[in-house]
């Protein structure tokens with residue numbers, strides 16, 4: 053249960069800080085809420101709505117860089133937990149290892165290249181992500197481990213609940229671009245005018261029907277196993 | 285049920301019997317009727333054929349099933365080999381791929397047990413192994429995926445790990461615990477310059493595998509391991525884990541490999557170990573009974589990489605199951621057979637009845653005849669042998685009825701009794717007869733052996749006595765012949781002798797049997813069968829006429845007698861009522877065959893004693909002294925019948941001359957005109973028989989008889 057508390061703490065921090073900052077800056081704030089649904093292949097059920105990220109990009113130039121949001125992605129039982137994290141640009145993501153063996157966290161994606169090297173239980177290493185974007189994070193030892201850090205250039209963001217509901221609070225009325233991201237469902241973008249009394253019943257639908265899982269390469273850009281084999 | 289009475293004489297052969305004694309008794313071999321016999325015989329044939337067919341097909345099906353079992357076991361053996369090899373290859377290639385992983389190799393070089401335990405679990409997942417273990421370059425175990433606490437033993441001593449340490453990929457069976465058997469491969473983990481360690485992957489041989497083999501081959505499968513004492517223990521099976529299996533395994537203690545250690549099995553270097561593996565043998569063909577299914581099986585060994593037999597796989601097949609489709613087939617055949625049999629039985633029953641119904645009618649008729657009842661009607665009119673038999677029975681019945689009529693007539697007219705009880709006194713008879721040169725008296729012994737007992741009568745040829753033949757102890761009749769003719773003409777004697785020789789040959793119930801011809805005390809004589817009957821002339825004289833049925837019987841019997849005589853070339857020439865004796869039992873006997881020649885040829889019509897009564901029976905051709913043939917006798921018979929039916933001769937005359945005149949000029953009235961009871965056909969037939977032109981008469985006695993039969997039908 054330790055990781056759950058940590059995760060909740062991180063969410064709390066992520067939501068509270070921009071709100072406090074904005075509350076001090078402008079007098080009138082509104083809530084933007086709604087619900088995300090994902091179109092699946094026939095017969096499939098969506099179980100990972102919490103991996104959906106919603107954020108609002110202010111129209112025109114932004115108000116400068118928002119404050120960094122430090123978060124953790126725990127490595128446990130050969131998994132990154134949670135699988136998706138959203139942070140503001142410049143934030144540092146920590147990867148504590150809670151498994152009894154070593155992991156090697158790395159990212160090979162352009163602006164966020166990093167390799168934290170092998171480290172064992174109890175150790176935690178962090179990576180600071182400065183550029184906005186969706187960055188896949190892997191372990192060099194365990195081919196099936198993968199996570200995403202979504203770096204956004206705005207303080208108005210959130211992650212959906214397990215049922216797809218979301219609320220972004222403290223949004224100043226005005227024109228925005230609403231962006232919804234999901235690791236399987238891709239991206240949904242639409243202009244949104246936020247009135248002073250906010251928006252409550254937004255409906256956004258992503259399409260995961262064309263999603264195909266592809267085995268990523270290891271940190272050397274090679275397959276984890278030297279020969280691809282057909283098994284059964 | 286109708287008794288079979290085929291053993292009874294259908295026609296009474298005994299001349300003196302009007303009723304057959306004890307003839308109604310049924311001497312039968314079995315109580316089955318002919319219909320049943322025919323039916324049972326055909327049913328037996330059907331049974332035999334169908335039963336034989338079933339037996340043969342069962343035998344061949346059993347042989348086929350045995351062959352099927354053997355073939356199935358062979359196929360299973362091959363499939364098991366192929367399947368196990370395939371699994372082994374799969375396992376080896378998975379392990380090889382995993383061992384190539386750079387991160388993995390780096391972790392092996394680092395030798396951290398916790399990392400390698402993690403890698404082991406990764407490998408299990410990726411390779412699809414049951415478990416894996418990882419050693420370092422010295423063969424010391426670093427991790428075992430299913431046993432996090434496994435100690436750091438040295439495994440280099442095992443052939444499997446040892447070969448991998450040498451850089452080869454090795455494979456073979458292994459035992460885990462005391463009853464688990466698995467397939468194992470060991471692959472080298474490449475280091476920087478040399479082997480960094482060994483990855484060994486194991487795949488359990490479990491029930492799932494056994495089941496999948498069974499699905500593919502329909503054979504039941506038992507995997508077993510050999511414990512340290514070489515005793516087989518069940519590892520996995522498609523037949524459960526019951527005590528019967530354990531007992532079966534214990535019974536078939538597998539011979540431990542005695543051959544020298546087989547070469548290490550190394551994948552990719554040629555499969556030398558595999559061929560020697562076939563040396564695995566059990567003492568006898570394996571047999572297993574489970575419930576009511578019995579199995580036959582064979583075994584095939586599972587060897588370690590070093591070539592030791594660690595266990596094996598037994599394939600079992602059931603002949604019962606192999607036979608199952610046939611059993612179903614046989615069940616259907618059987619049903620069809622039963623149906624067919626029922627049908628065939630019904631058919632043969634009907635057929636038997638069709639065949640036997642007329643026979644039963646005939647049997648019934650003959651049985652009634654045997655009981656003295658001649659009234660049965662034989663209605664069978666088929667065209668086969670039975671039809672022929674039926675018409676024969678019909679004819680016989682008719683003859684019997686007629687004879688019975690004659691017998692009835694005889695007994696009611698009182699003729700029979702009178703004749704037997706009151707013989708004419710010799711004096712009276714003799715006085716009326718032509719005196720003869722020699723006369724014998726009752727009581728004297730004649731020719732040294734014949735004791736004269738009675739005078740029977742006198743005729744044209746001589747005197748007839750009843751005598752007792754002391755030589756043979758038999759009653760006979762002796763007829764003395766007038767000697768004048770013989771002494772006058774010696775050739776006549778010779779002619780007479782030859783005629784008698786011929787006549788002696790006739791042996792027939794309707795012909796008086798001639799015994800002997802001889803001369804004693806200057807008297808030529810003839811001995812013959814004594815007939816206790818009435819001459820037909822007396823019968824007619826006393827009763828006026830004879831009923832139609834009786835006449836027909838007389839006619840038939842005359843014909844029969846003439847048939848046999850004519851057949852031998854003997855013509856009677858003197859058929860007349862005086863020469864036809866009727867016994868009280870209705871049997872008629874023709875007398876004096878061969879004697880007609882005695883006088884007439886020389887004396888002709890003017891002979892002394894020749895009266896119209898004799899002339900009346902002579903055919904015109906005979907009177908004219910032409911060549912006489914059988915038809916002359918028919919003519920005479922016709923006149924006799926005419927007389928029987930009407931009480932008079934066709935032509936009545938006071939003198940021979942008048943008679944001859946009438947014969948040439950008149951046509952006699954038909955019998956029917958004189959007696960209305962005579963059927964027209966019979967009347968016509970008689971008229972034809974006494975036709976002056978012999979060509980108009982029936983051609984033979986047989987022909988006359990046939991026409992007689994037809995005329996009454």
Ligand SMILES: Nc1ncnc2c1ncn2[C@@H]1O[C@H](COP(=O)(O)OP(=O)(O)OP(=O)(O)O)[C@@H](O)[C@H]1O
Nearest residue numbers: 740741742743744745746748761813814815862863
């Ligand atoms: N075998 C015999 N058994 C019993 N009686 C006989 C036998 N033979 C002849 N008789 C009797 O003797 C009689 C005389 O017979 P016989 O043959 O001598 O004279 P026929 O028949 O009247 O004339 P024919 O001389 O032309 O034959 C017969 O009428 C018959 O009654």
Ligand SMILES: [Cu+2]
Nearest residue numbers: 155191193194
């Ligand atoms: Cu890892």
Ligand SMILES: [Mg+2]
Nearest residue numbers: 743862863876
């Ligand atoms: Mg006579």
